[in-house]
Amino acid sequence: MKELEDRIRREGTVKEGDVLKVDAFLNHQCDVTLFDHMGAAWAEHFAGKTITKILTIEASGIGIACIAARHFGNVPVVFAKKAQSINLDGEQYVTTVYSFTKQREFPVIVSKKYLNAGDHVLLIDDFLANGKALHGLISLCESAGAVVEGIGIAVEKGFQGGGDRLRDEGYDVDSLAIVESMDPATGEIEFRG
Ligand SMILES: O=P(O)(O)OC[C@H]1O[C@H](OP(=O)(O)OP(=O)(O)O)[C@H](O)[C@@H]1O
Numbered sequence: 001m002k003e004l005e006d007r008i009r010r011e012g013t014v015k016e017g018d019v020l021k022v023d024a025f026l027n028h029q030c031d032v033t034l035f036d037h038m039g040a041a042w043a044e045h046f047a048g049k050t051i052t053k054i055l056t057i058e059a060s061g062i063g064i065a066c067i068a069a070r071h072f073g074n075v076p077v078v079f080a081k082k083a084q085s086i087n088l089d090g091e092q093y094v095t096t097v098y099s100f101t102k103q104r105e106f107p108v109i110v111s112k113k114y115l116n117a118g119d120h121v122l123l124i125d126d127f128l129a130n131g132k133a134l135h136g137l138i139s140l141c142e143s144a145g146a147v148v149e150g151i152g153i154a155v156e157k158g159f160q161g162g163g164d165r166l167r168d169e170g171y172d173v174d175s176l177a178i179v180e181s182m183d184p185a186t187g188e189i190e191f192r193g
């Protein structure tokens with residue numbers, strides 16, 4: 001998606017440790033017009049698939065997923081929580097995920113009320129790096145007996161391999177910008193053609 005690639009080129013910065021900082025528009029300050037265009041792009045890609053629910057993971061996926069839902073008939077958006085809370089009751093699906101930016105494991109929790117056999121799920125997230133977050137969400141869907149219809153990602157860092165591993169596993173992964181390489185010394189970013 002050219003609009004997203006242009007924003008990354010203009011406003012993204014490359015940090016040491018394979019970190020691309022795009023918090024001016026994607027995952028700290030949020031450009032909702034861009035999010036709306038991203039939702040439209042996923043709706044075009046996944047047209048023809050029946051989506052009954054969007055599943056994402058806190059925190060950065062939530063805003064993007066909510067705006068994307070407007071393009072999928074306002075289906076419910078569920079976000080997996082990364083901490084237990086007195087506000088979480090009843091039975092839960094739980095797994096653990098290693099967080100790329102926080103560099104530690106988190107529980108990943110969804111109430112059984114909100115993910116069911118018979119759901120046709122679109123997974124949405126801001127970043128795909130090693131694929132840990134998505135494997136966590138896929139595992140929750142498997143536990144619930146829900147079908148993963150596809151995966152919509154804003155920025156995939158292709159060189160970390162998580163996206164291609166998911167494609168090899170048979171998932172339909174639509175990443176709107178795939179960074180093939182990035183250099184913290186020069187700031188240069190190359191996208192997959
Ligand atoms: O493919 P992976 O290696 O799993 O990396 C991608 C995940 O990393 C980030 O989450 P993170 O827990 O770092 O932070 P967040 O709270 O900003 O969502 C991002 O939002 C994805 O969920």
Ligand SMILES: O=c1[nH]c(=O)c2nc[nH]c2[nH]1
Pocket residue numbers: 018019020021022023027100101127128129
């Ligand atoms: O802002 C971010 N930049 C990244 O490079 C990244 N990788 C996973 N999650 C990420 N979030």
